[in-house]
Amino acid sequence: MSDPGGILTGTAADDPLEGVVLIIAGTLHVDPVGREAYLAGCRQVVEQARSAPGCLDFHLSADPLDPARINVYERWAGERELLAFRAAGPDDGQAEQIHAADVRRYVISAVEAP
Numbered sequence: 001m002s003d004p005g006g007i008l009t010g011t012a013a014d015d016p017l018e019g020v021v022l023i024i025a026g027t028l029h030v031d032p033v034g035r036e037a038y039l040a041g042c043r044q045v046v047e048q049a050r051s052a053p054g055c056l057d058f059h060l061s062a063d064p065l066d067p068a069r070i071n072v073y074e075r076w077a078g079e080r081e082l083l084a085f086r087a088a089g090p091d092d093g094q095a096e097q098i099h100a101a102d103v104r105r106y107v108i109s110a111v112e113a114p
Contacts, residue, residue: 021056021111022082024074026103028060032067038097039070049074054081072103 030038042060049058054077063069076082 020078021108022074022076022079023106023108024072024076024082024103025106026072026101027063028070028072028098028103029068029100030070030097031099034097035062035067035070038094041094049085052081052085054078055085068099 039060039062046058046060049055056075056077057073058075059071059073061071063071074082076085
C-alpha cells in the first residue's frame with residue numbers, strides 16, 4: 001500500500017503539514033457556452049499537475065447537471081509539492097473566465113481503506 005509522506009508509517013517530519021495528504025476540492029462557474037473551451041484550455045495544466053512531484057490526482061470535469069459548473073478535485077502528497085505546483089496558477093485568460101469559485105483545501109491526517 002502506498003504511504004505518501006509517511007502518513008501510515010509515522011515517518012513524517014516535525015512540520016505539522018508534513019506527512020498529510022492535501023485535497024483541493026470544489027467548484028468553478030464559467031459561462032455555460034464557454035465551458036468546454038475552458039476545460040480544453042486546462043488540458044495542459046492537468047497534464048503538468050499529474051506529472052508534478054507529489055501529485056496523486058488532479059481532475060477538472062464538466063458537471064453533468066449544471067452547464068456552468070466545473071468540478072475540481074486534486075490530491076497532493078504534501079504542502080511543499082502543492083505550493084511548488086501552485087506557483088504557476090491559472091493564466092489571466094483562465095482566471096477572467098471564472099465567474100464564481102468555491103474551492104477548499106482539506107488537510108487529511110489519516111488514510112484508511114473503505
